[in-house]
Amino acid sequence: MKHERKLGRGVAVVGAGMSKFGMFKDKGSKDLFLEAFYEAIASIDKGMDPKDIDAIYFGNFSNDFFVHQGHWGPIISDLIGHVPRSSTRTEGACASGALAFREGVFAIASGFYDVVLVGGAEEMSKLPTEKVTEGLALATSPYESKVGFTFPGVFGATATAYFARYGANREHLMNVTIKSHNNAPLNPKAQFPTSIRDIMNSKIHKAREKGDTVPEWKDEKDFLRDPKANPVVAWPMHLYDCSPISDGGSCMILVAEEIAKNFTDTPLYIVGIGQGSGGGLHAKDDLACFEATRYAAKEAYQMSGLKPDDIQGCEVHDCFSIAEIIHLEDLGFFKPGEGYKAVSEGLTCLDGPKPINTSGGLKCKGHPVGATGVAQLYEIWKQLRGEAGERQVPTKGLRFGAAHNLGGTGGTCTFTILERRN
């Protein structure tokens, strides 16, 4: 980075919404985005006329593949009566939503627009798992997919490299899963709002009712070790290491900083924003990290003047359990090789010193890929404004929160830091 990154003028978030995430036979992308849009508009404390929205940036990875429909910018524009004003689709695989957010920020920072809607949606559950796997694999590097790598496969291989380097193992990954499943029941929008313990108990109860052999799991890890309960997907990634197939939508309203107080007394300011890119597995200098995340973090920290220790809560892209652990290190929260220990020690729990994925993360909240980037920032919006309900972090004087979004197998990574100033 030759010169300092900064915005031409300040940008603030004044409203945010997300649909419930899940698998919905009866809801399409438009329905799900609309849920998020209504909530975002209603969340603007002093109100906003949607006619004041200058432009839309909409993240969608591959509805082209999932529901055979492309060109989502104008579809969303038409849906909310925004025509003939501009509407642009962004694509960065699972980071498509964060790219929409960034484009919105830059459009306002440049002085061109004052009020911008950013969001995203994805509709993945209409296809069988094998087809969804094929669809997602479109975002791997061509050299990876050619030799059979799937998405979980790339992260599985990354896990073996991390394990070999730092002495971690599957048991450490389980701590990530258990933690996310503990947070999710506190999030009414989550796709899987159930703790691992409750899933175990429910399976035991069902086995008893049916008269089947009752499983004898000693604890959550014992359940996760059971290949019948937790089958392998791409070793060492098992079912409970993987984020699910999801449908959902998300939405945020961004405005120029100088008019933010017209809409709310508690806007959140974009103080750091970064993005990096990366090649495939074979091109990485270090198989146990994501260089694009490190670069994105460097940009955002430099712009904000903040350090990793200043971030009081973060949504981290946990498409797979190993991804959360490695990103904790790449974002500077813990030293390389220390991320898995930090999770084991409970440091990333809701009431720990560095709460991570209080929403339940992609693993439990759900991962409708185009909606994810803005949905992560929605969680930070809720937390920083003290509106996260039962999952509100207990930290006093919350000021800085962040979200990290990853696309593909690390090809696109973003890091965004939000600040509450009062």
Next chain:
Amino acid sequence: MNELQFNDASYEQFLNEEKLMGSKCTRCGTLSVPPRPICVKCYGSEMEWVEMKGKGTLAAFTCITVAPPFMIAQGFDRKHPYCSGVVELEEGARVDARIEGVDASKPEDIKMGMPLKVKFLHWGEGENQETFLAFQPA
């Protein structure tokens, strides 16, 4: 051989001929497999072809049970997993490859760092022939 462009099509063509080829930057000597038209270290664009010996070690791997359709067509599924990995070549570069000759249903027995040698997996016939880069225990 030098007339061939340093691109994916040439790389695939060489694989069909059972050659694992990379590009070497004539300015700084950086090796890339698959070949690259632009050197990522010095931005040089004068390249020469180099054939790899086809020996390496296992740098990362996964055993996949939920396979994409083109792998299912090759006979893999939940009961018949396959192994894909990253191989560090003796020459220093890394490549993504199928890992053959290991039991993908027993991933615990597959050893990181194990020595490997190249194997070319041909699939389809005539114009539809494709070659997948694979490695197997040396």
